[in-house]
Amino acid sequence: MATPAAPSLLLLPPTPLPGLPFPPRPWAAPFARRILSRPPRAGRPRLREPPPAPPPVEEVAEEQDVTPPLRLLEPPQEDDPFPPEMEPADPDFYRIGYARMMRAYGIEFLEGSDGMGVYASRDVEPLRRARVIMEIPLELMLTITKKPPWMFFPDIIPLDHPIFDIIESTDPETEWDLRLACLLLYAFDIEDNFWQLYGDFLPSADECTSLLLAPKEDLMELEDQDLATKMLKNQQRAIGFWQKQWHKAIPLKLKRLAPDHERFLWALSIVQSRSINFKLRMGAFNQDANVLAPYADMLNHSHDANCFLHWRFKDRMLEVMIKAGHAIKKGDEMTIDYMCGVNSSFMERYGFSSPKNPWELINFSSAAKIHMDSFLSVFNIAGLHDELYYNSALTSGETNFVDGGVVAAARTLPTWSDGDVPAIPSVERKSAQALQEECQTMLESFSTTIQQDQEILDSDGHIRKTREIAIKYRLHRKLLLQKIIDALEIYQDRILF
Structure with a gap:
């Protein structure tokens, strides 16, 4: 039977991850039914005991209560979107969130002049309310909080691993980028980890625009002595941290994460140029967190951005939303506004500048006004x-x-x-x-x-x-x-x- 066109796009890493079948949700059932008969898997595998053998038919018949339940408001019943041979995920396990996937609606990821970007795959009419185009669950992000109790998502680091000691020895307020770079390097070392697979979308050292990877002669091309001096200090800070932590006596399982300082500089440049900072509320804790959010990190910067990020506390989901009143044509790029600042601050962290930056400043010495x-x-x-x-x-x-x-x-x-x-x-x-x-x-x-x-x-x-x-x-x-x-x-x- 022909499947009707899907109104949304379901995105996964380059190869399927082991895990549980994606559990049905009432609001997502129509999309899942139209896209795939057997949804892909995401998240971490969970070991479960084999299901117990079904009781004899006679015992089931005796225990059944033929009295219909008294229900004043019966919710509408929906058809099961999955084939009967698929076993639904455990609701408690799904509530934790390890079986969730990223969803995207009306967009596509293409490589442009500035690397990977997000582009509209259809026209979007201006509406009075914002609308969602991407949903990224917390379980796919790399997250590290600034203040104790520190939280790491996904929870992939065992307490006895030496990388945890390195992260714990850093200052969470001023060395957040070093901490997150260590977490990223560890994620790359885990076989079939999502970030190991997502690494295919990240720029290589030759493609990265961060000035952390720039030799001194390239920094002189800036013709900005203050910025060049600051970037040289940032490079020395990163190399000094690597030399201190990745010494000769380090265990092999930690040595292979960053065998040379170039590898660590690359991971640090990815963290600085692609991470976002926002508040997370996890239970009773409100935390300032540094986050690497996959797919959302492909959104490029624009001072006239048509999208913004929104953190949904209830479901621990990062949403990318189109601003209200914005009309977007098919093929237009979806952008967000990274920050308000001068070009030198953009160059220091993100590795780009703009001649149309409305916040750029020039120091005039003339008395004329x-x-x-x-x-x-x-x-x-x-x-x-x-x-x-x-x-x-x-x-x-x-x-x-x-x-x-x-x-x-x-x-x-x-x-x-x-x-x-x-x-x-x-x-x-x-x-x-x-x-x-x-x-x-x-x-x-x-x-x-x-x-x-x-x-x-x-x-x-x-x-x-x-x-x-x-x-x-x-x-x-x-x-x-x-x-x-x-x-x-x-x-x-x-x-x-």
């Missing part, structure tokens, strides 16, 4: 200083000039405001020209021009990933400076209006 309200009104920028945004509803025609870079200019340019005192056009033009000259001086201080950086990135020759992102970082700083120069030029033209 422009009128804040006049500049904001010219580009239809509204909101408080920490919440500035472009109000496109006030634009009479379509324009692509105003973006996050212009918002960053409004936030970083030296401005003045004195109640209702209006701006004097001649004074504003002089101030704008002085700021333009300072931006031009900053551009000339770089060893390369915008065109030269673009030619390096567009060349066909092989370029290391870390060198590529370093060049992009300095290019994005130049593009922002050029954007400020152009915005000040437009401001001078429109100041009278």
Whole structure:
């Protein structure tokens, strides 16, 4: 019999994991019935005693109560979505959650220019409420909490394993990334563990954009001495930790987790660039946790994100939800907003930057200032200083000039405001020209021009990933400076209006 098209996508690791059959749930029954007649398995295996032999037919007949139960509200009965030969999972065992799987709805995972990403597989109409596109159970995540009692999920580390002693010796407040990297390395060493299989989706050392893996010559390409110095210290911190813990006398079962410091640096870069931080409530405990959530870590960053993360306490489930009112076309990328900060902080942790980052800052030394309200009104920028945004509803025609870079200019340019005192056009033009000259001086201080950086990135020759992102970082700083120069030029033209 032909199976109708499935409204949702059921995602599993590359190869099936041993475990129990997925237990039916009332709300999930229609999806399971349409997708698979024999659902795949996920979670950890559970050893159970063989079922007892059925009692003789005569004894069953004697014990049966023929009196129908008194039920005031009978819930509607649904057909069993699984074949009769499939044994349902133990309800108590399922309540613990070891048999749950990840679910996805209306999305697909594709490799783009920035690595793996999440894309819409169908059009999404704007609604007044958010809707779920992914559900990731806690059992598939690698989780480590900041404060005792420490909790590890999945619970895969035996108390007598030496990796537990290493994790326990770290500071949970300041060394969360080292702790989670150790947990990730241990998960890779367990045969048929989910993360060992999911590792096929993670970038290799050559594909990783983290500056932890960058040699010193690539860090010099940043042309940002503060950021380069900070990344060198971060590398020394990681290598020093590896040398201290992975010494010659270490047991073999721990030695093979990170036989060299490059392996540990790679695991640490994966943790820093792909983990999320949020509060977990487990029973009576509210914990700040660092989490590696599979599949959700494929969501790339955007300042104009169309999705957000939500932690569902009751079912211990991480949900990826589309923001209310967002219309998404088939093939569009699903993105989330990682954080609010300058490009240097993005580079330090995630290994990327953006020329349209509205939070980017530039230090001006000139005494010149422009009128804040006049500049904001010219580009239809509204909101408080920490919440500035472009109000496109006030634009009479379509324009692509105003973006996050212009918002960053409004936030970083030296401005003045004195109640209702209006701006004097001649004074504003002089101030704008002085700021333009300072931006031009900053551009000339770089060893390369915008065109030269673009030619390096567009060349066909092989370029290391870390060198590529370093060049992009300095290019994005130049593009922002050029954007400020152009915005000040437009401001001078429109100041009278």
